Each structure stands twice: as C-alpha cells, then as structure tokens.
Amino acid sequence: MSKLILDAPSVERSVIRIAHEIVEKNKSTQGLCLVGIQRRGVILAKRLQETIKEISGAEVPIGVLDINLYRDDLTKVFEQPVIHKTEINFDLDNKIVVLVDDVLYTGRTIRCAMDALVDFGRPKCIQLAVLIDRGHRELPIRADFVGKNIPTSKEESVRVNLMETDGKEEVVVQ
Amino acid sequence: MKILIKNGYLVDPKNKLDEPMDLLIEDGRVKKVSKKITEKADQEIDAKGKIVCPGLIDIHVHLRQPGYEYKETIETGLRAALKGGITGVCPMANTNPVADSRSDMEFMIGESKRVNLVNLWPVGAVTLRQEGKELTEFGELKKGGAIALSDDGQPITDSNILRRALSYAKKFGLPILAHCQDEALFCGGCMHEGFVSTKLGLPGIPVEAESVEVARDIQLADLTGGQLHFCHISGRKSLDLIRQAKAQGSKVTAETCPHYFHLTDESVLHYNTNAKMNPPLRTVEDVAAVKKALKDGTIDVIATDHAPHAESEKDTEFDQAPFGVIGLETSLPLSLRLVEEKVLTMTQVIEKMSLNPACVLKIDRGHLSEGAVADVTIFDPHKEWVVEKDKLQSKSKNSPFLGWKMKGQVTDVWVAGRHILNNGVIASER
Amino acid sequence: MRENPKRHPEVAAATEGSQERDSSATVSPQNDGKVRWIRKDLLSLEELSKEEIELILKTAESFKEISTRDVKKVPALRGKTVANLFFEPSTRTRTSFEVAAKRLSADIINFSSAGSSTSKGESLTDTAKNIEAMNVDTIVMRHPSSGSAEYLARSIRAGVINAGDGIHEHPTQGLLDIFTMRERKKKIEGLKVCLVGDILHSRVARSNIWGLTKLGAKVRVCGPPTLIPAKIEELGVEVFYDVDEAVKDQDVLNILRIQLERQKGAFFPSIREYAAEYGISVERMKKAKKDVIIMHPGPINRGVELAAEVADGAQSVILEQVTNGVAVRMAVLFHTTMVER
Numbered sequence: 001m002s003k004l005i006l007d008a009p010s011v012e013r014s015v016i017r018i019a020h021e022i023v024e025k026n027k028s029t030q031g032l033c034l035v036g037i038q039r040r041g042v043i044l045a046k047r048l049q050e051t052i053k054e055i056s057g058a059e060v061p062i063g064v065l066d067i068n069l070y071r072d073d074l075t076k077v078f079e080q081p082v083i084h085k086t087e088i089n090f091d092l093d094n095k096i097v098v099l100v101d102d103v104l105y106t107g108r109t110i111r112c113a114m115d116a117l118v119d120f121g122r123p124k125c126i127q128l129a130v131l132i133d134r135g136h137r138e139l140p141i142r143a144d145f146v147g148k149n150i151p152t153s154k155e156e157s158v159r160v161n162l163m164e165t166d167g168k169e170e171v172v173v174q
Numbered sequence: 175m176k177i178l179i180k181n182g183y184l185v186d187p188k189n190k191l192d193e194p195m196d197l198l199i200e201d202g203r204v205k206k207v208s209k210k211i212t213e214k215a216d217q218e219i220d221a222k223g224k225i226v227c228p229g230l231i232d233i234h235v236h237l238r239q240p241g242y243e244y245k246e247t248i249e250t251g252l253r254a255a256l257k258g259g260i261t262g263v264c265p266m267a268n269t270n271p272v273a274d275s276r277s278d279m280e281f282m283i284g285e286s287k288r289v290n291l292v293n294l295w296p297v298g299a300v301t302l303r304q305e306g307k308e309l310t311e312f313g314e315l316k317k318g319g320a321i322a323l324s325d326d327g328q329p330i331t332d333s334n335i336l337r338r339a340l341s342y343a344k345k346f347g348l349p350i351l352a353h354c355q356d357e358a359l360f361c362g363g364c365m366h367e368g369f370v371s372t373k374l375g376l377p378g379i380p381v382e383a384e385s386v387e388v389a390r391d392i393q394l395a396d397l398t399g400g401q402l403h404f405c406h407i408s409g410r411k412s413l414d415l416i417r418q419a420k421a422q423g424s425k426v427t428a429e430t431c432p433h434y435f436h437l438t439d440e441s442v443l444h445y446n447t448n449a450k451m452n453p454p455l456r457t458v459e460d461v462a463a464v465k466k467a468l469k470d471g472t473i474d475v476i477a478t479d480h481a482p483h484a485e486s487e488k489d490t491e492f493d494q495a496p497f498g499v500i501g502l503e504t505s506l507p508l509s510l511r512l513v514e515e516k517v518l519t520m521t522q523v524i525e526k527m528s529l530n531p532a533c534v535l536k537i538d539r540g541h542l543s544e545g546a547v548a549d550v551t552i553f554d555p556h557k558e559w560v561v562e563k564d565k566l567q568s569k570s571k572n573s574p575f576l577g578w579k580m581k582g583q584v585t586d587v588w589v590a591g592r593h594i595l596n597n598g599v600i601a602s603e604r
Numbered sequence: 605m606r607e608n609p610k611r612h613p614e615v616a617a618a619t620e621g622s623q624e625r626d627s628s629a630t631v632s633p634q635n636d637g638k639v640r641w642i643r644k645d646l647l648s649l650e651e652l653s654k655e656e657i658e659l660i661l662k663t664a665e666s667f668k669e670i671s672t673r674d675v676k677k678v679p680a681l682r683g684k685t686v687a688n689l690f691f692e693p694s695t696r697t698r699t700s701f702e703v704a705a706k707r708l709s710a711d712i713i714n715f716s717s718a719g720s721s722t723s724k725g726e727s728l729t730d731t732a733k734n735i736e737a738m739n740v741d742t743i744v745m746r747h748p749s750s751g752s753a754e755y756l757a758r759s760i761r762a763g764v765i766n767a768g769d770g771i772h773e774h775p776t777q778g779l780l781d782i783f784t785m786r787e788r789k790k791k792i793e794g795l796k797v798c799l800v801g802d803i804l805h806s807r808v809a810r811s812n813i814w815g816l817t818k819l820g821a822k823v824r825v826c827g828p829p830t831l832i833p834a835k836i837e838e839l840g841v842e843v844f845y846d847v848d849e850a851v852k853d854q855d856v857l858n859i860l861r862i863q864l865e866r867q868k869g870a871f872f873p874s875i876r877e878y879a880a881e882y883g884i885s886v887e888r889m890k891k892a893k894k895d896v897i898i899m900h901p902g903p904i905n906r907g908v909e910l911a912a913e914v915a916d917g918a919q920s921v922i923l924e925q926v927t928n929g930v931a932v933r934m935a936v937l938f939h940t941t942m943v944e945r
Contacts, residue, residue, distance in 0.1 A: 066666065069680035069708075074942070083666045083938070119675035369835040373650070375750035375772030375810060378834060445751030490727060491749035493770070 001174065002159070005150055008169035011131070011162075014147030015044065018129050019051035021145050022098055029058040031124065032096050037113055038066040038084040041101040043164045044131060048100060063088035065099075070112035092121030098145075102160040104130040107141035132171060134158050175216050176200045177591065182221025182552065186228060187525035188541035197226055199548040202591030207542055217593070221552050224585065227524045228540045229261025229292075229549030230506065231531040233429060234326070234351070234405055234477035236498070237263070237294075239285065241270025246482035246569045248285040248294065254480070254502040254568040255292050256595050259584035261549040262293035262539065263480075263502075266351075267304065268327040274299035274310045279318030291600070292589050293549070295321035295535065300339045300350060304328045309339055316346045321535050324351035326405055329387060331357055333394065340400025349401040349427075349534055352391050354412065355453070359383035364493050366439040366454040374442065376492060381460065384453050385411035392419040395426050403534050404428040406479045408453040410463035417472040427534050428467075429475035432501060432508035433574060435464045435517075441574055447488040447495035449574045451481065465517045474530045476523070478505045482570030500568045504561060506553060507580035514581075520555075548591040557583040567600075641939040644763040647753045648773040649814040657815055661783050663935035664928070670707055671930055681710035684941050687740045689732065690716040690767070691747045696902055697767050697777075700926070701744045704933035710941070713740070728752060729759045736762045742941050745769075763940045771805045777901055778811025780932040782819065784925050785856050788897050793820035798850050800882060801860030801909055802831045802871070808860060808901045813839050826850035827860075827882065830871040847882050851892040858899040859884055862909045875908055885911045889919070897921050 006014065026032055029052060036045030042064050049062050065088065068074065068081040099113050114126060129145040134152045152158060152173060161168045177199040184195035184207065196211040197204065206213075237251035248265075255263050265282060267273035273282065279296045286294035298315035302308045304325045312323065323343060330336045330352070340350055360383045365371050367378025388404060392415060395402035407413060407428050416428050433451065438458055441449035449455055467473045481498025488495050509527060512518040518526070532540030539549055561578050563571045587595035594601050639655040649657065670678055686705040688698050698714065705712040715735065732743060742763040745753055750770030757764040768774040786792050797816055803809045803825045816823050817840045825836060826844040837843055844850035851857060862878060872878050884898065898910070898920045906912045915922060 069678040074680055083663050085666045086669055115679070119677065120673060367834050369838045372833040372836055373810075373839070375770050375807060445755055486727075489729070491747070491752045491755055493749045493751075 002172040004170060004172055005132070005158075006148060006171040011147075011169055011171065014131060015047045016051055018145045018147060019048050019055060022048070022127075022129065023052060023055055025127075025144070026096055029056050029060050031094065032098065033061045033063065033090065033092070034098050034100055035063040035065050035088065035113075035117065037099065037101040037109065038064060039165060040160055040162055041065075041099075043162050044102060044129075045100040048098075048129065061090045063090065065113055065116055067109055067112040067116055070115045072108065072112070086116070088120050092117065092123045094122070094124045096125055096127065097123040098127045098129050100129045102131050102162075103158050104128070104133045104141075104143050104146075105136060105158075107137045107139035110141050111139050131160060132158055175591065176205070176213070177217045177219065177588070177593070178211060178213065178215035179219045179221050179226055179550070179552070180211070182224050182226035184226045184542070185520055185524045186542040187521050187529045188228075189543055191542075192521050195226070197542065197550065199550070199588065199591050202548055204542050204544055204546045204548050206544060219552075219586065221586075223556070224552050224554050225520070226550060226552050228528040228542050229551050229587065229589065230259050230527045231262045231535070231540060232260045232478050232480070232502065232505070233264045233322075233403075233475055233531040233534060234431075235263045235265050235480040235502065236268065236482065237265040237282075238482060239269065240281065244569075245484050245487075248282060249289045250567060250569040251480070251482070251502070252286060252289050252291045252294065253600060254500070254566065256587055256600060257567050257584065258502045258504070259506050259551040259553055259587060260292060260502060261551065261587060261589050262295060264295050264297050264321060264535070266297050266324055266326040267299035272299050272303045273297070274302050274304070274315075276311070276314040276318030279315055279320050283319045291594055292587075295319070295537070297322045297324045297326070297351065299323070300325045300330060301335060306330050306332055306335055309335070309342065312343055312346050312348060316348060320348065321537070322349045322351050322403075324353065324405070326351060326353045329353055329355040329357060333390060336391065337394050337398055340394055340398040340402060344398070344400050347401075347536060349403050349536075351403045351405050353405050354384050354387035354391060354407075356383045356386045359386060363454075364450060365442050366456045368439060368457060370439040370442060374445065374492075376442070379452075379454050381409040381411055381456060384409045385415060388412040388415050392416070392424055392426060396424055399425075402426045403475075406431050406434070406453060406477070407467075407473065408434045408456050408460060408464070410456075410460045413463050413467040413472055417467065417470070420472065427474045427530075428472065429477045430464050430468065430473050431477055431479045432505050433499060435461055435468065435512065436508055437461075437574060442492075445492040446574070447490065447492055448499060448572050448576070450492065450495050450497055451479070451499050452497035465512070465515075468512065468522075468526070469517050474526065475534060476505065476509050476526045477531070478502055480568075481572075482568055483572050484570055485572070488572050498572065500566070500570055500573050502568060503566055504573065504575050504578075504580060506584060507582040508575070510555060510582040548588050550586075550588040551584060552586040553582055553584045555582045557581070559583055642943060644940055644943045645753075645757040646765045646775050646936050646940055647757055648766065649775045649778045649811045649818070650773065652775075652815075652818070654818045657779070657782070657818060660779055660932065660935045660939065661786065663938060664779075664783055664931040667707075667934040667938070668928065668931040670934070671927070677707055677709055679709045680938060681705070681708040681941055684710040684741045685739065686710045686712045686742045686744060686937060686941070687735050688712060688714045688716075689735065689743050689745045690714070691745070692768070694746050694768070696926075697746060700929045701765075701767065701933050701937070704930050704937055707930070708934055708938060710741075710937065728756060732756050732760050732762075736760050742937065763943070765936060765940060768807050771807050771810075773811045773814070774807040774901075775811050776929070776933050776936055777808050778815045779936070780925055780929040781808075781812055781858060781899060781901070782815050783928045783932050784899065784921055785897070787924070787928070788921060789855055792816065795821040795856065796824070796854045797821050797856040797858060798824040798826055798844075798854040799858045799860060800826045800847060800850065800884065802862050802866060803827050803836065803860070804831045804833045804871075805863065805866065806860050808858075812858060813841055817841070824850055824854070828872050828878070831866070847884075848888060848891055851884075851888065851896070854892060854896055856897050856899060857884065857892065859910050861901060861903065862905060864905070864908075879908050883907070883909055883911065884914050886913050889914055889917075895919075899925055902926070
C-alpha cells in the first residue's frame with residue numbers, strides 16, 4: 001500500500017532546482033558550505049555539491065553530521081541508534097551553512113543538527129534544504145529549500161530511497 | 175524397651191551382612207540380627223524398601239562453638255548431623271578460643287549432652303592455640319574426652335613438633351588428624367592452580383602444596399610409629415603417595431570429602447564463593463584419582479569437613495571469602511552416587527562412613543554386632559529431594575550443592591537405642 | 605548444577621527476518637543484521653563476542669572525532685550520572701573515564717578509597733549500594749580483588765564497568781589496545797602481537813589475549829617462567845621465555861609494566877637482571893620488524909621494561925593509546941548506559 005511521490009527523474013530535477021535556488025538566494029558560493037545529516041542527507045549534500053559545481057564552477061566544502069548524540073530522546077529510544085561519523089573538516093565561523101536532509105517532519109532532527117553545528121563554530125547563518133517536507137512540525141523550524149511538499153497523516157511514513165543506500169531511486173508514502 | 179526394625183535391607187560391613195534382615199534393639203543395645211524376628215517389641219518399625227545400617231560417623235566437622243556461634247552452634251550442628259544420618263561427629267579444635275585444654279573438651283561434651291541428640295567426640299588441638307609451637311597436654315585432653323588430636327585449619331609446619339606429637343600421642347592412643355598444606359607453596363592462594371585460576375586471575379594453590387606435606391607426614395608417621403590420619407585429601411599426587419606408603423606397610427589412614435569426588439575447579443567459575451574451600455576443588459583427573467583411591471581402599475573414610483560460614487562472609491569478593499563448605503546433610507546421598515557410578519558398593523560406602531571412622535578413632539561403633547551400642551541409621555535409597563537453603567538444619571547455608579537433586583534420604587536414626595529421628599522428624603526429647 | 609549467576613542473555617546478532625525474537629528482551633529486535641548491545645555491564649573481554657567487540661570499536665571510531673573539536677562535548681549522556689569507584693590508586697584510568705564521561709555530557713562523581721573496602725569494615729556491596737542509592741546510572745570500578753566487578757554487577761542494578769579487577773581483566777585497556785593496533789595496522793585478523801612482561805599478574809594481558817584471539821590475531825606471551833601463569837597456552841597463545849626470540853616477526857609489541865615489588869616474591873632476582881633479560885632496548889628493537897609498533901599501558905618504568913629511547917621513539921604509539929582510551933571509554937559508557945535497566 002505505498003504511493004509513489006517522486007520517481008528517479010523527479011528526484012534529480014528537485015536536486016538541480018534546489019542547487020540553483022541555493023546559489024541564487026546566496027548570490028554567490030562565497031562562504032557557502034553544505035552539511036549533510038547522516039545518512040541520506042549526506043548523499044543529497046554530495047549531489048548538491050556536484051550540481052553547484054556544474055552551475056558555478058565552485059567546489060563548496062561539504063561536511064557530514066551524525067545527530068544521534070544530540071537527540072533529545074536518545075536515552076528513551078527503543079532501538080539503539082548506530083553512531084556514524086561526524087566529519088566537518090573546515091572552519092564554520094562566519095560561513096553560510098546549508099544543512100541537508102531527506103525528510104523534514106517534526107523538526108527535532110534539525111534542532112539536533114543545529115545544536116551540533118554550533119558546537120563546531122559560529123556560522124553566519126544556517127539554512128535548511130530538504131527533499132521532502134511532510135509537515136507536522138513540533139518545533140518552530142522551516143526549510144529554506146524544499147524539493148516537494150507532501151501533505152501526510154501522522155500514521156503514514158515517508159520513505160526516501162536513494163541509489164547509494166537503497167539500490168533504487170524514489171520517494172514513497174506508506 | 176524393645177524396638178524391632180522389620181523388613182529392612184541390612185548393611186553391616188563388619189559382620190559382612192548385606193541382605194534383608196530384621197534388627198532387634200533392647201535397652202540401647204543391639205539384641206539380635208536375624209532373618210525373621212517374631213519377638214514382641216514395644217515399638218515396631220517397618221523398614222521395607224529402606225536400608226538399615228550402623229549410625230554414620232563424621233570424623234571431620236567444624237561446629238564453631240565456642241566463638242563463632244553466628245556460623246553454627248553445637249546444637250544446630252548436631253541437628254544437621256542427625257538429618258544426615260550421622261550419629262557421631264568429631265568437631266575440630268579451631269574454635270575461639272582454640273580447643274586446647276581439658277575444659278574445652280568438657281564444655282563441648284557438656285553442651286552436646288544438653289542438646290541430647292547425636293554423639294559428639296571432640297578433637298583437641300595438637301599445639302597450644304594451634305600455633306604449631308608448643309604441645310597441648312594430651313593426657314588432660316584425653317581425660318576431658320578428646321578422641322583425637324588435630325590442628326586442622328592450620329598445618330603443623332615444624333616437622334619436629336609433628337614428630338614429637340606423633341610420638342607422644344602413642345602413650346594415649348590418640349590419632350593425629352593431619353591437615354596437609356605446605357605454607358610456602360600455598361602462598362596466599364585461594365583456588366586450585368590451573369587453567370581456571372589463570373582465567374579468573376585468582377592466586378592458585380598447586381596440588382603439590384598438599385602432596386609435599388603428605389610425603390613428609392608419611393615419613394614422620396613411619397619414624398615415630400604414631401597414628402596418623404590424613405584429613406580431606408584432594409589431589410592425585412597425595413593419593414599416589416598414600417597408596418605407596420600403605421603398600422609398604424605404613425599405618426596411615428586417609429579421608430576425603432564428597433566435594434572432592436563430585437566437583438572440580440570449574441565450580442569456582444563466576445567467582446562462586448560456595449566452591450571455595452581448602453584444600454581447593456581440583457581437576458577432572460584429581461576427581462578420577464579420588465574415586466580410584468576410594469575404590470582401592472587408599473581412602474578409608476568419607477568425612478564432610480563441614481565448615482559453616484555466615485552468608486555475609488561468603489557474600490563478598492572471592493579472595494576475601496573464608497574457605498569451607500557445609501556438608502553434614504548431603505554427605506550420604508552424595509556418597510550413594512558412588513554406588514550408582516559403580517565406584518563403590520553399598521557396603522563400601524557404609525564402611526567408609528561408619529566402621530572405618532570408628533576404627534580410626536578406636537571406638538566400638540560402626541557395626542551392628544549383638545551387644546553393640548544401638549546407633550542405627552535408616553535411609554530410603556530411592557527417595558529424591560532437592561538441596562534447598564531454608565530446609566537445611568545447619569545455621570549456615572554455604573553449600574556448593576544448593577539446587578542439586580539428591581537421591582537417598584535418611585528417615586530414622588537411633589542413638590543408643592533412642593529414636594531421635596522419626597520418619598524425618600527430629601524428636602524433641604529434651 | 606548451580607544457577608548461573610550471569611544475568612545477561614547472550615548477545616544476539618539479529619539477522620534478517622528475526623522479528624519473532626523474544627520481544628520482552630531489553631531492546632527491540634532489529635532485522636538489519638546489526639549487533640545490538642544488551643549489557644548493562646562491561647566485566648571482561650572473555651564474555652564479549654567478536655561482534656560486540658567490533659561494535660565498540662566502531663562506535664569509538666566515531667567518537668574519536670569529538671575530542672578533536674573546539675567544543676569537545678556532545679549531549680548524548682546528558683542527565684546521566686557515572687561514578688568512578690576506585691579502590692586502587694590510578695590516576696590515568698580514572699581520569700580517562702572522567703574525560704570520556706564529560707565529553708558525553710554525563711555527570712561524574714569520584715569515590716576513591718585506599719585498600720579494600722572490607723579493611724574499612726564496610727563491604728563492597730554496601731559501598732556500592734550507597735552510591736546506587738544516589739541514583740547513579742553506571743559505576744566504573746577499579747578493585748584489587750579478581751572477580752569483584754562481576755560480583756558487584758550481580759549485586760546492584762546500576763551498570764558496572766570493570767576498570768581493572770585484581771589480576772583478572774581490564775577490558776577497556778584491552779579494547780583501546782586493540783583499537784590502536786587496528787588503527788595503525790588496519791586489521792587485527794592475522795596480526796602478530798607479542799605481550800612481554802609479567803603475564804601472571806597482568807589484567808591487561810588477559811584482556812588483550814581474549815580480545816585479540818577473538819578477532820583472529822596470533823598472540824604470543826613472553827616473560828620469565830615464574831611470571832607465566834599455569835596453562836596459559838590453553839587460551840590459544842604461544843609462550844616464550846626468550847624475548848629476543850619472541851619479538852621476531854611481530855607486528856606489535858605490547859610491553860607490560862613490571863611491578864617492582866614482585867622481586868620480593870622471588871619471581872625474578874633483581875630489577876637489573878629483569879631489564880637485561882626482558883627490557884626492550886634499542887639493541888633489541890633491531891631484532892624486531894622495521895614497522896613494529898610499541899605499546900605500553902603505562903605508567904612506564906623507563907629503563908626497566910622499556911628503554912626511554914624506545915618509549916619516545918618513532919615506533920611508539922603509547923600516547924595514541926591514551927588518546928584512543930578516551931574514545932573507547934566513551935563508546936563503552938555510551939553503550940552500557942543506554943541499555944534499559
């Protein structure tokens with residue numbers, strides 16, 4: 001009982017569009033960097049990095065963030081999170097950081113990511129890019145760049161499958 | 175008062191009886207043993223399906239009184255013995271103060287008379303305060319009721335002291351019960367030295383800590399002609415030495431305990447303090463050697479080395495816990511396993527638990543000849559039960575066999591013709 | 605037989621389609637093939653499976669980065685309390701745990717006591733229960749009695765991390781040693797490791813042996829015959845008495861600290877002779893492989909088991925061990941504290 005929301009070409013188009021919007025909104029790639037949230041956010045960030053390079057010729061730095069250690073429900077979660085690496089090998093001070101994730105839902109993950117980011121430095125600003133915004137925010141957080149807005153009910157789940165992690169390319173609602 | 179025990183299966187090693195027999199007791203003594211006794215009696219007991227044997231004698235127990243009454247008292251110890259079918263015990267001298275004087279002997283005997291259950295034959299210390307330096311007054315101890323001498327718990331390190339003791343004790347006919355332990359090799363160990371001790375990181379006691387001293391003691395026994403009995407032998411090498419000595423005519427005798435023929439050092443895994451005793455549990459090879467020695471007669475006696483310790487003392491870090499386990503209530507069924515394992519016959523088990531200890535102690539017990547004091551034990555060899563903490567009579571519960579299924583349960587006991595255990599219930603005759 | 609006092613069910617590497625696993629277990633079944641950590645305690649490396657050891661190492665890898673940040677702290681264990689309970693003096697291990705706990709935002713309290721608890725008249729359980737009554741989540745304990753950690757874990761609800769129990773084990777040291785070897789040598793399987801020194805009294809040696817052999821390393825031990833414990837070869841190690849022979853072809857030399865007071869127990873005649881026969885000198889290093897790495901759990905007796913030039917030389921990874929110790933202890937604290945009680 002799953003409904004296809006985005007197929008492979010649509011995912012690609014969304015990434016290209018977001019890349020353009022990022023460059024456009026920030027006027028240039030000066031001081032720009034991308035930080036992907038483990039694990040599909042990282043893949044999307046890499047694709048954005050490549051696209052931005054095609055558009056502007058500039059290679060923006062990219063970082064990887066594991067937010068598990070910042071989760072507010074960490075000690076209550078039923079299943080054990082797998083802790084992945086965090087790698088931000090550049091200075092965040094005065095940078096424009098674009099956080100990248102696959103799905104924006106309650107906003108709690110993004111809250112964690114922002115907490116983590118400020119432990120690394122003091123960015124000039126933090127922007128948010130997501131492939132899917134499915135609503136139901138629990139925190140005052142909104143995305144700057146959205147691939148697609150999907151109205152969902154809380155009972156549904158949104159599944160983003162990417163080639164690198166899932167062997168196929170699509171977004172479905174179950 | 176006449177008591178007739180009917181339809182039982184009688185095992186009396188001394189009289190070579192191992193068959194269905196009736197037993198008549200009159201005025202505290204064995205009156206008659208015969209196939210079918212029809213004589214009228216005041217009390218008749220039907221022992222069908224059960225074994226009737228001489229009351230068991232435990233030559234090696236610790237009753238902790240005086241000084242350590244929180245671990246055991248003479249009363250609780252004797253109750254535990256009774257439940258185990260044991261009609262006489264020899265408590266060791268490592269009480270507080272050490273039982274090294276006549277009055278200490280008299281105290282223990284007096285207390286046992288007050289309790290009025292099974293016999294208590296006290297063991298006096300060989301040296302004052304068990305310090306291994308000066309001999310106690312053997313003559314006085316004997317007058318006070320000492321049946322043997324031992325510094326058990328402590329080895330007698332000074333060879334010359336042991337030589338003098340063995341020699342001097344001849345005058346009084348007292349055996350010396352030797353706790354064999356080379357102090358230097360023992361070296362603060364707390365379990366058998368081997369793979370398990372290596373794994374657990376516990377200081378080990380090599381098997382030679384026992385056998386080195388056994389070798390010395392055999393020679394001192396030969397030198398003096400004194401009566402030497404080896405306590406709680408645990409190791410293969412000690413048994414080889416004792417076997418050899420006996421073959422060459424030494425008069426030494428030896429005992430072992432049920433834990434040495436049922437458990438190995440693996441029982442210590444997970445730092446089980448109820449498997450901590452001295453000498454320590456050893457290897458599979460040693461267990462096999464103990465069984466072999468029981469079978470070929472190298473080991474004469476099965477004793478318990480019943481060593482009660484309070485739960486709080488055992489509930490601690492392994493190296494801090496005291497040595498010792500209780501055994502009075504489990505020794506018979508654990509020994510009966512040897513019959514099932516075809517190591518010993520029923521007669522041999524009874525012999526090592528009654529007649530032989532009596533011989534070591536030179537007392538006229540451990541048999542059911544006509545006119546003998548009527549210390550009698552009846553047990554059901556098929557009855558199964560489980561060792562449970564709160565069902566034990568002993569004040570302490572430090573048994574490595576907790577939770578084990580036992581086969582064989584004592585039902586009735588007479589001491590000098592007094593029926594003090596009646597169908598498993600201790601008679602309150604006091 | 606006796607009831608098994610171990611309370612932990614064996615770890616399960618949940619495999620595909622394992623949904624029907626007992627759902628009353630402390631953690632939910634995961635059908636992604638990942639190993640779940642279900643122990644509230646870390647008592648030894650003997651009890652850990654290969655997969656559990658690898659899980660800790662993997663988590664430690666992720667945690668190592670945190671210590672390189674400007675803000676060396678993540679809120680993972682915020683609100684949790686860890687108690688350091690040390691019955692033996694040990695600045696290094698205690699500090700390492702303290703740093704690890706703080707980097708995970710746990711609160712840490714220190715209790716230290718010289719000598720065993722019983723010598724003070726209070727039992728270990730009583731001491732620990734008192735600490736537990738303050739709602740401590742995890743107790744990190746160093747104690748002179750072998751087995752004390754397992755004993756404590758049986759007696760209380762809080763998690764127990766063994767920071768060295770007598771001469772039994774020192775699992776976090778074993779893990780950090782393996783972590784360092786793997787980081788340097790890229791693998792453990794087939795790695796040749798030689799432990800040199802007082803094997804008999806070394807908890808570090810026991811933990812190394814268990815962990816390394818589980819992960820497929822080839823382990824040697826080398827020391828004076830008096831300091832090699834009985835039947836150690838049954839743990840799957842080779843025994844050498846001659847250090848010049850033992851160091852040949854080895855990838856790693858893990859040099860154990862020699863306790864100077866062992867001389868009194870007649871284990872060896874003098875420090876001087878020990879240094880001559882077993883000390884890793886510049887001369888001896890020539891017999892070892894060119895790329896051998898030198899490890900030591902510290903503190904070093906310079907010029908005794910290890911020449912100063914070797915300890916400070918290019919092949920020494922001793923300070924890396926200290927750095928990695930924090931990451932490994934963070935991983936251990938993280939996993940054990942996260943287990944539901």
